[in-house]
C-alpha cells in the first residue's frame with residue numbers, strides 16, 4: 001500500500017526523535033518529529049536559522065565538521081555529544097547539566113536551496129550515558145579508598161609502558177604498604193583499619209598531581225603511577241606523600257600502632273620487556289624499606 005503525501009507528512013511529524021535537515025552551510029532547513037516531549041523541546045523555531053546563530057562557536061564548528069565529514073564520505077556517521085544550556089546562544093536559563101545525544105547523520109541525495117544537505121536524527125541518550133559513566137566508575141574504582149583499583153592501574157601501566165617505548169619520556173612507579181596494619185586491625189578491629197585506608201586514599205587524592213594515577217592495589221597496598229617523572233623526582237614526591245600520610249595518621253585519635261607507610265619506587269627502563277618488571281622492581285624497593293626499619297621510601301639498589 002502507498003501512503004498519500006498527507007499521510008507521509010503525518011508519519012514524519014509523529015517521529016518520537018527529532019530529525020533535522022541541515023545544509024552544508026549549517027542552515028536548519030527543516031525539522032520533522034521530536035514528539036517525545038519527555039526528551040525534546042519543540043525545535044520548530046530553529047527552522048530558517050543557521051547553526052552559528054544558535055550555538056557557541058566551539059559547538060557550532062563541531063556540528064559543521066560533522067556535516068562536512070558526512071557529505072565528503074557519503075556515509076552515515078554516528079556521534080555522541082553533550083549539549084548544555086551554556087552552549088546555546090542567548091539562552092538565559094537552560095539545563096545546568098548537559099543533555100547527551102546520539103546523532104545519526106545521513107547524507108541526502110538531493111539538494112536543498114542549491115546546497116548539499118544531511119538528515120541529522122538526534123536521540124536523547126542522557127540516561128544511558130549516565131549509566132555508562134556510573135558503570136565505568138564502579139569498574140575502575142576501589143570503594144573504600146575512592147582511588148582507582150588494581151584493574152585500572154594495570155591497564156594504565158600497560159598504556160604508559162607502550163608510550164615509554166615509543167617516546168622515551170621518563171615514567172616512575174611507587175608501591176607502598178601500611179606499616180603494622182595487621183596489628184592495628186587485630187587491636188582495634190577492621191572498621192578502624194578501614195578508616196585508615198580511607199584516610200590514605202584521601203591524602204593520596206589531595207597530594208598527587210593531575211597526571212599521576214593512584215590506586216589501591218590490594219589489602220593495604222597502594223600504587224602511584226607518575227608519568228614524566230624520573231626516579232629522583234619520584235622519590236621526592238613519594239617521600240612527601242609518606243610524610244603527609246604519617247601526619248594524617250598521627251592526627252587520628254587512635255592507638256599509635258599503624259602510623260606510617262613503607263614504599264618502593266622504580267623507573268621504567270629501556271630494557272624492560274614487560275610492565276610487570278616495573279612492579280617487581282618497586283616491590284623489591286618496598287621489601288628493602290621494610291627491612292631497613294619501615295617508614296621510608298627505597299629503590300631496589302638502596303643499602
Ligand SMILES: Nc1nc2c(ncn2[C@@H]2O[C@H](COP(=O)(O)OP(=O)(O)OP(=O)(O)O)[C@@H](O)[C@H]2O)c(=O)[nH]1
Nearest residue numbers: 177178179180181182183185190191193194219220
Ligand atoms: N580493615 C581492613 N583490613 C584489611 C583489608 N584488606 C586487607 N586487610 C588486612 O591487612 C593486613 C595486611 O597485613 P600485612 O601487610 O601482611 O602486614 P602489616 O601488619 O602491615 O605488616 P608490615 O607490612 O610488615 O608492616 C591483614 O591483616 C589483612 O587482613 C581491608 O579492606 N580492610
